Amino acid sequence: MYKIGIDVGGMSIKAGIVKDGQIISKMSKETNCERGVEGLSQDIADLVEDILSQNNIDIKSVSNIGIGIPGVVTNEGAVTCVNLGLKNSLIVPILEEKFKGTKVSIGNDANVAALAEFSYGSMRGYESGVMITLGTGIGGGIIINGKLITGANGIGAEIGHMMLSTNYFDCNCGNNGCFETFCSATAIIKYAQKLAEEGKTTKIIEYAEGNLNNITAKMVFDAYREDDSVAIEVVDRFKKYLAMGLANIVNFIDPQVISIGGGVSNASDIMLNGLNDKVKKHLPFKEGNIGDIVIAEFKNDAGILGASAL
Amino acid sequence: MYKIGIDVGGMSIKAGIVKDGQIISKMSKETNCERGVEGLSQDIADLVEDILSQNNIDIKSVSNIGIGIPGVVTNEGAVTCVNLGLKNSLIVPILEEKFKGTKVSIGNDANVAALAEFSYGSMRGYESGVMITLGTGIGGGIIINGKLITGANGIGAEIGHMMLSTNYFDCNCGNNGCFETFCSATAIIKYAQKLAEEGKTTKIIEYAEGNLNNITAKMVFDAYREDDSVAIEVVDRFKKYLAMGLANIVNFIDPQVISIGGGVSNASDIMLNGLNDKVKKHLPFKEGNIGDIVIAEFKNDAGILGASAL
CATH class of the missing domain: 3.30.420.40 (ATPase, nucleotide binding domain)
Structure with missing residues (x-):
């Protein structure tokens, strides 16, 4: 069939x-x-x-x-x-x-x-897992005991709108501090634009051919690889809040695996480097184990x- | 048996x-x-x-x-x-x-x-529910499809340590912005002490016989009932962050019911008044239904x- x-x-x-x-x-x-x-x-x-x-x-x-x-x-x-x-x-x-x-x-x-x-990719073989997709926003999906958790009213797994901290701008949803305002591709771009607008010198502006509206998350990660100080600031901030967001996921349901997808996950080497330890730092019990953090397998x-x- | x-x-x-x-x-x-x-x-x-x-x-x-x-x-x-x-x-x-x-x-x-x-109390008859206990700290328990969710490593349902916003003091766990630093009895007392120390006049000091170390959450709620302006400020802050914390729970797993227990829940009339609408305000989809918010049945x-x- x-x-x-x-x-x-x-x-x-x-x-x-x-x-x-x-x-x-x-x-x-x-x-x-x-x-x-x-x-x-x-x-x-x-x-x-x-x-x-x-x-x-x-x-x-x-x-x-x-x-x-x-x-x-x-x-x-x-x-x-x-x-x-x-x-x-x-x-x-x-x-x-x-x-x-x-x-x-x-x-x-x-x-x-x-x-x-x-069913078929990076979380195959696990019994519980959370997927987050770092793209324009942040999407989420939660599986517990092999079953998709969509909630009593179908509004669950809106992990992108989990409030996490306070941010310098509000989310489209009307709240302040949503996970996606820190860790989506959009958030990365916005913070790079902010620093560039403040007059900081960065290769990112060069990559964007002088037009801040052209900045992409990829340009930020590319500049990070060139030790660009603004890119380092943007990526460090992104990783700080990513670790906090993942810690909240662990605090909540402690899944066997968290899979990260979306465009931002293309820079998986930069993203995963040291991430596990950063997540543990944000847990109340810092000595225990946490589930695996992996990169999603499927794109389109x-x-x-x-x-x-x- | x-x-x-x-x-x-x-x-x-x-x-x-x-x-x-x-x-x-x-x-x-x-x-x-x-x-x-x-x-x-x-x-x-x-x-x-x-x-x-x-x-x-x-x-x-x-x-x-x-x-x-x-x-x-x-x-x-x-x-x-x-x-x-x-x-x-x-x-x-x-x-x-x-x-x-x-x-x-x-x-x-x-x-x-x-x-x-x-099994026996306020969440009986539901299939999924989250309990939070507002006491010295905030404890949590999550049930999905009739089963307790403790996580892959037993560190799940630590809802009190969900980071939610930024706070004026750090949590005992070393992080900033944990739910319990806003909404536990301890958090309520601490904020009332802070306002009193800043020199604001309040009946709470009277109830505490002039010793700020004697302040209890009950005194704050009692003063709130007397329209005490400091108590109102403390309770409003507590309810603001409680709504945000509950919204994060709904965003995550959208349970059929959330049950609130612990000493703070003794002031359930004050706590529940308008809470449902405040929670909805903090969701991305503000028009849908959310689960019931109830008060826990069992104490000791x-x-x-x-x-x-x-």
């Missing part, structure tokens, strides 16, 4: 046919954010039909279709996502009506990425793979 | 015989902190034998003995507790040898209190009841 994973993003909807944890075929189409739940469901259904026909696979050979979506998903599958025009919208029943006999499931995209790592395919494993 | 719950504290060891969720008999003896694992195990064994003989109950009628202890308890039952002179100490095998045929279990005291509320008996339910 095959599984189908659907990864709904703000720009595109990606579909993949998965067999034995491998994506054997992929297809995508543009996301049309104005079409609401009916339109989105139709687009997903079309994509499923197209990818099946392209691969000469009958829907009867598909055990389940899983969908990952960037929004709040209740345990009943109701999705709220402002960007996609969804409010407590039910996609699953529409697709189950279209593909009778095939199980359809839906989950939050960050949770789904965690499931991909847990996490959504499809995880959704197929829902 | 009967269960026996043992509550090991720094001052006394309490034992109780539990039947159908009720304590039918209690007994206690002084804790002798210098006797190490062998001595402590012997003291527990003596207490078990005494309470059974006093009640004419045979050990064969006891299905299990559970022990709650203030320390780190690994999944293998190894206990580390500086105050009791224990370091990776195994109490369970010693007691199982003494009481052959009776199952013996051990757990952290805050986790055990959560289990008491979950939580340890015995919870241990018996291990």
Whole structure:
């Protein structure tokens, strides 16, 4: 039997046919954010039909279709996502009506990425794990005793919005001190811009060709490798708060493994160096063991793979 | 069949015989902190034998003995507790040898209190819940899908040491911004002392008979009821950070219920008033539902009841 994973993003909807944890075929189409739940469901259904026909696979050979979506998903599958025009919208029943006999499931995209790592990637073989994705924001997914923890109202694992300390700017969510305002790619860029604006000399400005709006997290890590003092300040700050954020995760549920993904994790050598000890420093019991800290395995395919494993 | 719950504290060891969720008999003896694992195990064994003989109950009628202890308890039952002179100490095998045929279990005291509320008290009937105990420090216990979550290394549910913001003094654990430095009874007292030392007029000083060292959390809440402006400032600060701490719990695992215990929860009317809305304000999605926030049912008996339910 095959599984189908659907990864709904703000720009595109990606579909993949998965067999034995491998994506054997992929297809995508543009996301049309104005079409609401009916339109989105139709687009997903079309994509499923197209990818099946392209691969000469009958829907009867598909055990389940899983969908990952960037929004709040209740345990009943109701999705709220402002960007996609969804409010407590039910996609699953529409697709189950279209593909009778095939199980359809839906989950939050960050949770789904965690499931991909847990089922097939960096967290395979563990029983409990937390995944954090350091990108534009910080996404989170929690697995305990082999089960994805989405919470009583589908609003769990919002680890990016865990308040951690006080910061010099507020989070988009209206609060101050959210984890993602310290450790997302956006936070790294913002702090580098701040230091550059204060007039500090740095290679980062050179890499950005003089335009601070061009700064990327990669440029900061590249400059760090060149012993650039501003880059060192930015990265040290990032690592300080990353250790605090991970310590809070350990304090909470002490998982067997924490997997770090997202663009920032490309600089894994810099990020992981000394991180374990820094995390322990922020625990009440500093002598015990903590779980493994690893780098996520999947990049763009996490959504499809995880959704197929829902 | 009967269960026996043992509550090991720094001052006394309490034992109780539990039947159908009720304590039918209690007994206690002084804790002798210098006797190490062998001595402590012997003291527990003596207490078990005494309470059974006093009640004419045979050990064969006891299905299990559970022990709650203030320390780190690994999944293998190894206990580390500086105050009791224990370091990776195994109490369970010693007691199982003494009481052959009776199952013996051990757990952290805050986790055990959560289990008491979950099995018999304020969280009964829920599937997932978090308990926080606002006392000298803040203890925590997490239950997901009916199971106590103690973590991979027994260091989970240390919710009191979740870093939350920046504070004007450091936590005993060496970090800054731990939840318990904002919301424990100690934190409330400390902030009232600080404002009084700054020369602000307040009824709290009167209640404390002019000695700031006499201030209790109860005095602060009593003065709050009298519209005392310093008490209002202290309580408002406490509630602000309590809402942030609870929001972090919701952000993490979105439990069906959060139960608040400990001495501070005696002022439940003041504490709960408006709390739900304040918590929602600190979530990224402010329109959804959150779990119930309730007050713990058991006071001193939580340890015995919870241990018996291990």
